Each structure stands twice: as structure tokens, then as C-alpha cells.
Amino acid sequence: MIKIELLAHVIGICLTIAIIVYILATYFLASRGAQLAPTPPLHEQPSEIRRVGDRIYLPLPRKITNVSVEEAILWRRSIREYRQEPLTILQLSMLLWAAYGVTDTVWGFRASPSAGATYPLEVYVVVGEKCVVIDNKTYLEAGIYKYDVYTHSLRLVKKGDFREELYRAALHQDWVRDAAINIVITAVFERTTRIYGERGAVRYVPMEVGHLGQNVYLMATAMGLGTVVVGAFYDNEVVKILSAPLEEVPMYIIPVGVPKTLRKTSFEEIQNFIERNRR
Incomplete structure (x- = not known):
């Protein structure tokens, strides 16, 4: 009787060990597969968008490039000449997430740091005609959209290709007209100044805009896109084009497109x- 109980105990231990080994092996192989599986080309990624009324739910944020942060910093450039080629809806999704998207599910922190987590910025996208491809046959409708951070979605503000109007408001800078999209950043200063006073207006809000701009630069670089930040424009004209509330002050226009040329410096060149x- 004792021998049978002992044998059953040994068998139970062996089964437990076998189950643990199986779980660990499965986890290891799955993680290795995730590491080694190549990222599909952007045009082959599923669009995963949903339309509800005037709102478009974008593809969810994810890792889509194999470019390291060091490489993105090394290759970042201000690029002003673009091919007449569309961006993908996934590229647009990742640009907006990198700019101001949610990165923390507990506190709701975002990709760009903000003084006191006041988040005074608003994000718009001016999309050109046939400039953002959803799939092989469908394009995102040309228009002005406002980005909603917490649902990672776009709300259509008004239809139409407004790049020409934005180009004129931006002192006729060609890259604003030629880019597939323009990300436009506005600020509601009162969100920050009611806590920090004048320091919020002259320091914290402009700093936050700069953080956001650099994030767009780095994400665009990682995806092989080109961008440049623009600060020269007529504020009132930009507000009219966006149909933005008067409390919002335009801070940045950020054209993004497929670059005509792209030179990548190597770390060896920098080291030399x-x-x-x-010496």
C-alpha cells in the first residue's frame, strides 16, 4: 500500500514537472517566434479601421519597425521634398500615437511629457486627396480631422483638400502644399496656466510642443518618411482653416510625406x- 502511494506521488511530481516544462517551452518558442518573425511591409498590414458616423477608429498602436532609437536619432532630418505617393492608414495611426497618444493605462500618460499632466495640446490632420491609403482600392477621404487621444480615432471636422489654403496661410512654404498630410498642433494655454501661471505660457506649453514635434520626427524617420516642423504662419488663418475654437492657438504645422531622397548616415561616419x- 505504501509503495503504491509512493509510486502515485512520484508520478504526480513527474506530471507536474512535465507540465511546467511544456509551458516554459511553449512560452520560449512563442517569444522567439515573435522576435524572429519579420515585420510585414506596411502596405500588407491590416487596416483595422472602423467608421462610426463622422468618427474613424484608427489601427491600434503596435511595433511596426525594426529601427532602433539610436538609428532614428542618427537619421532624423528636416525633409522638405516629397514624392506624390500616399501614406498608409497605419503610418498615419503611428504618427498620431507617437505625437500625443496614450502610453500608460493607469494614469493616462501620453507619448509627450506634459507639465503636471495638463496636456494643453490638440492635434489635427489635414489630409490631401488620395494621400492616405486604407487598402488597395480605398483612400481616407480628404479633409480636416481632429485626433481623439483616448479612443485613438479621428473625427471629421470638414471635407475637402485644404493643403492649398494651409500653404497660403504658411507663407507659401511649398512643403506644406506638397506633403501628403499636415499635422497641425494647437494649444489651449489655460489648461496649463491655471496651475502654473505665466511660466506655463512662456515655458511649459512651448516645451511640450517641441517634445511632440521630435516624437513625430523620430516616428516618421523610423517608418522611412520625411517631415519638417513649420512655425511661420498666420495664426488667424490657420484657426479659420481648421474651424478650431478661438481658445486654441496654432503652434506647429508638421508636413509629412514620402521623401524624394533619403540619406542615412552611419555611426562609423560619426565616430570618424x-x-x-x-586630434
């Missing part, structure tokens, strides 16, 4: 440059 300067 630094070494020469040390």
Missing part, C-alpha cells in the same frame, strides 16, 4: 568625424 575633431 568625432575622432578627427579630437
Whole structure:
């Protein structure tokens, strides 16, 4: 009787060990597969968008490039010449998420730091005609959209291709007209100044706009796109084009498109440059 109980106990231990080994092996192989599986080209990624009334739910944020943060910083450039090619809806989704999207599910923190988490910025997208492809046959309708952070969606403000109007408001800078899209950032200063006073207006809000702009630069670079930040424009004209509330002050126009040329510096070049300067 004792031997039977002992044998049953040993068998139970062996089964437990086998189950643990199976779980660990499954997890290891799954994680290895995730690491080694190549990222599909952007045009082959599922669009995953839903339309509800005037709202478009964008593809959910995800890792889509194999570019390291070091490489994105190294290759970041201000690019003003673009091919007449569309962006994908996934690229647009990732640009907006990198700009101001949610990165914390507990506190609702966002991709760009904000003084006191006041988040004074609003994000618009001016989309050109046939400039954002959803699938092989469908394009995002040309128009002005406002980005909703917490649902990662776009709300259509008004239909039409307004790049020409934005180009004129931006002192006739060609890259605003030629880019597939323009991300336009406005600020509601009162969200920050009611806590920090004048310091919020002259320091914190402009700093936050800069953080956002750099995030767009780095995400665009990682996806092989080109962008440049624009600060020269007529504020009142931009507000009219966006149909934005008067409390919102335009801060940035950020054209994004497929670059005509793209030069990638290597770390070896940078290292050699630094070494020469040390001599």
C-alpha cells in the first residue's frame, strides 16, 4: 500500500514537472517566434479601421519597425521634398500615437511629457486627396480631422483638400502644399496656466510642443518618411482653416510625406568625424 502511494506521488511530481516544462517551452518558442518573425511591409498590414458616423477608429498602436532609437536619432532630418505617393492608414495611426497618444493605462500618460499632466495640446490632420491609403482600392477621404487621444480615432471636422489654403496661410512654404498630410498642433494655454501661471505660457506649453514635434520626427524617420516642423504662419488663418475654437492657438504645422531622397548616415561616419575633431 505504501509503495503504491509512493509510486502515485512520484508520478504526480513527474506530471507536474512535465507540465511546467511544456509551458516554459511553449512560452520560449512563442517569444522567439515573435522576435524572429519579420515585420510585414506596411502596405500588407491590416487596416483595422472602423467608421462610426463622422468618427474613424484608427489601427491600434503596435511595433511596426525594426529601427532602433539610436538609428532614428542618427537619421532624423528636416525633409522638405516629397514624392506624390500616399501614406498608409497605419503610418498615419503611428504618427498620431507617437505625437500625443496614450502610453500608460493607469494614469493616462501620453507619448509627450506634459507639465503636471495638463496636456494643453490638440492635434489635427489635414489630409490631401488620395494621400492616405486604407487598402488597395480605398483612400481616407480628404479633409480636416481632429485626433481623439483616448479612443485613438479621428473625427471629421470638414471635407475637402485644404493643403492649398494651409500653404497660403504658411507663407507659401511649398512643403506644406506638397506633403501628403499636415499635422497641425494647437494649444489651449489655460489648461496649463491655471496651475502654473505665466511660466506655463512662456515655458511649459512651448516645451511640450517641441517634445511632440521630435516624437513625430523620430516616428516618421523610423517608418522611412520625411517631415519638417513649420512655425511661420498666420495664426488667424490657420484657426479659420481648421474651424478650431478661438481658445486654441496654432503652434506647429508638421508636413509629412514620402521623401524624394533619403540619406542615412552611419555611426562609423560619426565616430570618424568625432575622432578627427579630437586630434
